[in-house]
Amino acid sequence: MTDLVxxxxxxxxxxxxxxxxxxxxxxxxxMPLPRDYKELxxxxxxGRFCDYLSIFHPHGVTEFVNLTGPVPGRVRAHLRKDYDEGTFPVPYDPDQLFAIGATDNGEYLFWITTPADPDAWRVAVNEARGPRWFTYDGNLTAFLATVLSGQTQVPQFPDDLLDDPCGFTPSHPTLWKPEPPTSHGPVDTAAIRAWARAHGYDVPPRGRIPREVLDAWNQTNQT
Structure with missing residues (x-):
């Protein structure tokens, strides 16, 4: 059985x-792209997996989820700054990392673009505003299949990620609210949680932020 199946x-x-x-x-x-990604x-x-994880796509409905949009370059620039200044330990040369997805909590998924053969690229996940990194020794499709089946656990992902049946939701332009042009870094989840509690929302101290809270935050703070 293939990973895509x-x-x-x-x-x-x-x-x-x-x-x-x-x-x-x-x-x-x-640059060339991995065959598994093209098939995926x-x-x-x-769209989004588990209403949590977006994989960047050539037909992404906004520039912020589009594979050829500005996000991979912006993320690499932030990693380069962290790498050069030692803000957070980046275990790979940022020039070898290409952002291929993002979570609601502000983590990014990366291809580790070495060796030269794209079909041999591995997957890395960072921690939003934190030091932890996770590396998966396989391709993106295998990563998704093992994570969403519970075989692989990513420390940065919420513990309740698979509590509900995991599905895929296709993206439509009307369902996406672009980030403001001044937003270049990952989502500040601590600020969102503080805002939510101040406005009467029940949010856990860690893990996934409920979708209704994110929607309310976006409507209030990104208009």
Missing amino acids: SLTRLCPPPNPPMSIRWDTVEADLG AERYGP
Whole structure:
């Protein structure tokens, strides 16, 4: 059984496979892409796993979830600053990291773009405003399949991630609210939690922030 088959059994794709001009995408990025990612992107399209994890996509509905948008470059610049100044330990050269996804809590998923063969790239996850990193010795599709099946546990992900059945939700432009142009870093979850408690919302001290809280925060603070 392939990793993609395992993933589709866990999270059935809601739409038929889509066609993507990979030659154009790779030309825009200036690098080749892993085959597993191409199959994943074609099979699922843009969207979110478990209402928590977004994988950047060539057809992302905003620039903030688009594979060829500005986010990977911005994240790399922040990592470079941390790497050079020693703010947080970055275990890899930032020039070898390419952001490929993000969580609601502000973590990013990265390809470790060495060796040169993209099909040998591994996956890393950072901690939002923290020192921890997690490395998965496999490709992105295998990472998703093992994490969403409970076989792999990422310390930065919430403990209750799999408490409810995990699915895939396709993205639509009307469902996404872009970040303000001045926002370049990960989401400040501590600020969101403090704001939520001050406004009567019940939020856990750690783990996943409820979707209704995030929606209220975005409506109040990003308009």
